[in-house]
Amino acid sequence: MTEQAGIPTAELTTVLLVDDEENILSSLRRLLRHQPWRILTATSGAEALAILERETVDLIVSDARMPGMDGAALLSQVREVHPDCMRIMLTGYAEMATIMSAINNGQIYQYLTKPWNDEHLVLTLSKALDHQATERERSRLERLALEQNTQLRLLNESLDSRVKARTAELQQTSDMLDLSFEELRRSYVTSTEVFSLLINQRLPKGKQTNQDVISLVRAFCEDQAIDIQLSRDMTMAAALYNIGKLSWSDNLIVAPADLLYQKNRATYRSYPTQSESLLMTLEPLQDAARLIRFHQERWDGSGFPDNLKGEAIPFGSRLLKLAVDFVELQVGLYLERYLNRDEALLFIRNNSGKLYDPNLAESFISTCVNYLTDVKIGDPAVRAVSTRKLVEGMILARNLHAENGMLLLNEGKQLSSQLIEKLIAFEAVESGHYTVFVRDPLAG
Template sequence: MSVCAAMRPDAPAATILCVDDEPNILAALRRLFRKENYRVLCAGGAAAGVAVLEQERVDIVISDMQMPEINGTEFLECVRQRWPATLRLLLTGHADVESTIGAINRGEIYRYITKPWDENAMLLVIRDALERQALEREKRRLEALTREQNEALRELNATLERRVRERTAELDSAQQSLQASHERLKANFLTLIKMLSSLTEMRGGVMAGHGRRVADLARRIAQRMGLSSREVQDVFVAGLLHEIGKTGLPDDLLGMPESLLKGDNVGRYRKYPQLGEQLLMPLEELREAARIVRSHRERFDGSGFPDGSAGFDIPLGARVLAVARDFEALQQGLLVQQQMDAKRATDLVVESRGKRYDPGVVEAFYDIRTGRSMGDEIAEVAMGVGQLMPGMVLSRDLLSTEGALLLSADHVLGERMLKQLAEFERRSGVELQLFIKSGGTDAPHSDS
């Protein structure tokens, strides 16, 4: 099979490969395309056409349908598989509908042209095909450029914090430029926080998504309690990053249930909230979140860590985060060795209100978890100290006007406690109101 090429002296507009077993057809196509400054390659059969394609860069292939050995459908299907960017046209002199449809389906041809062809129509098809090909190439170029730009943006975001700090120092005297930089930083702030949270989980020995679940629950509790949008945001960010201090702990402590910690490991472990605060403090936007992170392991009764703060001395955001964090930790087996289901974890949180947790926070948490108020489950009556009798059981925690816990829910009142409450009222000048269960006096603890 012969291979021929024709090209005008000036630069070619495109390369066209014509494949036909009839030399006169190839000669006619070569004459037609030479006038349009196209580079023309000819092959007398499918095998020769493949050989040309393996050596040359071809924009368009025009193939006859009826050829010996390998027909046009099979040849164009091969071109589609090996050189998909090359446009494919079918030249047929037969009214063979099935063969043409097969070529369209298998070879995914751009157009088919019948013999004899109209030269102007043929040239118009070629121009349209080349325009389409140019558009496809430009599309691929733009897509590649977009991918490169997106990659550059991702690299920029990875170093945005450092670059913003450097820019801020340079433009300290130019407030307007500083504000623009700040707005760009805010646009990527939460994305960066979520990335840090994911990295913390990879090092911190917790299940993937732990920080996000804690943060989402803490945000819902804060919203339920009516906190401002800025306070809710700080609680959410602190929830995402509350475990970041654990990245400084040795491997043997990560993921170990707290109930199994012994000796020096207890002291080392209890430093992680403080370390978390230190890691976050350099960022102005994270100052309040850092304060929440430091205090989220404090207990309402003052027996927590790292500072032993109690009651309302603990930041409100930290009291919210403590409930959300422990609810998740109980289900993951991070507080005790046994993993609990959500209902049991909820019950334990509720049972610890006034001890581990702020009763107001637990109330909001309970509303979210069950869709009803905690008071709905307990028949109770409000009484003054003078109305109390031994054996009565508190239905709610008794707090002082400053928020300090005086008695916890389920406490059984005895003679001695009634006298102490009366003395407290006399000395403080404040009348106490206690909520008493309306039925039953059996409870886990009493003061008699």
């Protein structure tokens, strides 16, 4: 194997120079002799095509005017047969027709004029080869992304119950994103939703929250005509907000936040910053990672990790907290008690100005009323009252459950004075507090 400057010929970039004038070829060879390229030459289009049949050529520089086959015709054929070969035309004639033919049919990278500027010619060739290397790397990464997407799909189908295996598979998908994010720039929002499905593998089916949080955030952004870039960042934040919990034990990851705050305070308070740290190395996710960091801040400044207050909390983080809390209240990840949707919205309204941005909270409730078909809180005929404000004849607008989840009364049940007394007594025994959604008997 022949070598140039100690480098095997097979590893050198190959440049083919085509000109019918030997003195031009000699000048170009002298100019390029110090470049780390293998230089081939041809004195006609036919000879150039013959060389291309037996050699791998990265860049061809062809004169425009040659007997028989001109440069435009040659470069057009090169494009058809060897599309990966970069194409540059060298011309001493200001003939627009020839140049346009080369551009349209040969799709040349650039054209240079004779006499050339040595520095400009070398720089142009170097840029062309750099561009080619970038395109080849992009293609390689696209193939790699497709291969790893296939592997990811197969891994998803084979996930078992062991935490170690699921965590390893999530790490593999994270590595895949790191390798291929350039190719997935236009679809990385979808990619994060795929990863959210992997996060759900750590949770029992009834506590898998990410998809519901994503849906709510999207509904709000559409309802409020939120800027498209913020909507994308919000969707990615909703998909990955709890990725920092993946290192937790099974017992911790399914425990409600109020218990974690009492018994595992440091661990619980660390998950937003851990989530941010995992995502900050990926450029397309950096804005979403920032929203995740602050999504447990509270309007009154009592949240974490930085005790931000009011509008110092990013808008997207305030919205994410509303969506996360609304969903987690319903699956036992916020309080020990499971709330229904109306109770969760009532919780948000009651904590508006303390935990939540008051204006944003009302907009969020309005979106939920429009988006969720079974929400009663938006019905003007429905009221949420305590047991001691119940009146005989009122009709239940929602099933009523005890603190332990047991069904006490069905929706549609008309309350009698005896039922009201029993509810008050049962509430006292449980040391609980029931919120009852009712219709007045005369309401439509």
